[in-house]
Amino acid sequence: AVRSMAGAIRLAAGVVEGSRAALSRAITLVESSLPDDFARATELFVELTRQQARRPTAHALRVGITGPPGAGKSTFIEALGRQLLDGGKRLAVLAVDPSSATSGGSILGDKTRMHALACHPSAFVRPSPSSGALGGVALRTHDAALLCEAAGFDHVLFETVGVGQSEVEVANMVDMTVVLLPPGSGDGLQAIKRGLIEHADLIVVTKADGELRAPAAALAREYATAMSMLRRRWRGWRTPVLTCSSHSPADVRAVLGCVRDFHATALRSGRFEQNRSEQELRLLFSAVQGELAFRLRTDARINALIREQHRRIVGGEVAPRVAADCLSTLFVERMRGGQSAQ
Template sequence: MFHMFKSGACLTRDVGVGWRSVATSLNYDRIRRLVHGILAGDRGALSRAITLVESTKREHHLESREILSQVLYETARKDTVPPKTFRVGITGPPGAGKSTLIEALGKHLTAQNKKVGVLAIDPSSAVSGGSLLGDKTRMMDLSTSPNAFIRPSPTRGVLGGVSAYTFDVLCLTEAAGFDITLIETVGVGQSETVVGDIADVLCLVVPPGGGDQLQGIKKGIVEVADLVAVNKADGPFLHAARNTAKDYRDALHLLRPRSDDWTPEVVLVSAIENKSIDKLWEKLEEFQKVMNKKGIIEARRRHRRSEWLWSQLKEELITCVIQEEPLVHALLEKLRAKVILGEMTPRAAAEEIVQQMIKK
């Protein structure tokens, strides 16, 4: 028997009896169906659950929390050390061919009967707040495979190349049996180093470009990259790709690696011609074996969970306290007007709001 509690409500499952809800208005019938579907590997149930996770509606937010609690309870009992799942972060500048490479790698893995999840993070418009979410259209072949699951997600203004809900979506995807997850970020830059804190391994994808291209990449992302894949190493670009690979090898020698147990490597690949995709996966697998043997992947995951807690705590405080407490909300609007007019600094306004929250 196990229980889940949320604001005075609980979901209980008794062995041999089934599910029952207590003192709640949440849609527990839907929760039950989605949890069972996710644990059975149903991609439709997984998609619907992720939609609830990413929804801005309060009731959907509460339902998604119940689903995650139930799913994590079940998967925690089956977790192994080292973990069987593998999280691969894919980042790189626009035009590097990240989506094409992910599809090629995904097809390579599904051909080996591996289950692959793809979390493609799309940038949200600063004007409308919307996202194109077009990665499924760029991975048509992979999206038809029963062993693959592709989910585009909006960033909604979150820096770091990841979505605000990436961690939750990742948990659900792995619970559905997708043991390899490819996480594609929105682009490359100083802030995209955050994906290195979510993924087990970070692969930086770059196009042929020589020294000029290297200068255009922020040092921060190169420092946290565990592997560099020089894409488009084919046809007339092959010579330039080899030069780019040399530039990155030289640069990596000057940087301290993320771990003393792994030296970052550079691999030449052609996603469009499906060349050396197997070699890229061999390097990724090698990384997984080395780091699992040392217990580093599990140790990093535990640290990330703690860090993600603080990140989510900040978000919940803003949502639940500032937006739902009338007095605090009124003070926020008053101080925001002063900040806009330049009559008050953002830090001073924030401190005053915190003081009001503490008094309550």
């Protein structure tokens, strides 16, 4: 335990000092599903909290960027990132990388698709596999964001692929959600049916250049009409719909200006802190679930009971719901130090 805490102290110091190698190791640690690493990650955050108490830093702006495949997310993020870096900002990009439950492989290769950002001394690009996390996508991605903030990055961008549940989870842990849509992604009224659109703080129709400029403008009008039918996410902000070519610095500046307007409006209205507070409560429950899962996985006696209940379910002796209630009751009694978990 002493050796483990000493390692946590060294790793936390490296993160706070801005070491990219230390930051990479720390994110690898919090992404791990190994029980020993789960405990070490907890020690790391205890030490980070202690060190940051001596060196308080402002919250980074967290922006989720999502959209369907083909929307040009990586090209857009690189263009937006360059403008942030040119303005003296420090940028981290966390790509929530959907992993295959069958093969274990991932489909994003963001370091190769964001070469300029990956090589910039003030930027950090990191794919983050989304499967197998203790506590879910949101908790692990949030942990990675906290590490980036501790390392001094003042803007954290989250890229999600926009084809599953992970982008909705990320939308619930960022300050602003930007949805990218390519020309030809359907009419605006259909968009209302998508839960993701309801999380959008900004919609950007991408690839608005050349032959696609007119279709992009037409789609933007349709989405603007569709968004006008939705209830505002919060008072004081109506979700804008912009067109953008990632190859046009003026278009990218317009998007960045909208991001800054949103941030300023959220701070003035108190929405920023309210949103962060609500997110922290949700993440607390997610962390508790992760901690309980960790304890279940590492308790030999409980694991034996799980195997026994599984045998009974397969044999038709008990329903999964009843078995789960039995196991949770026994687990709580065991946590209390009782002797009734027989």
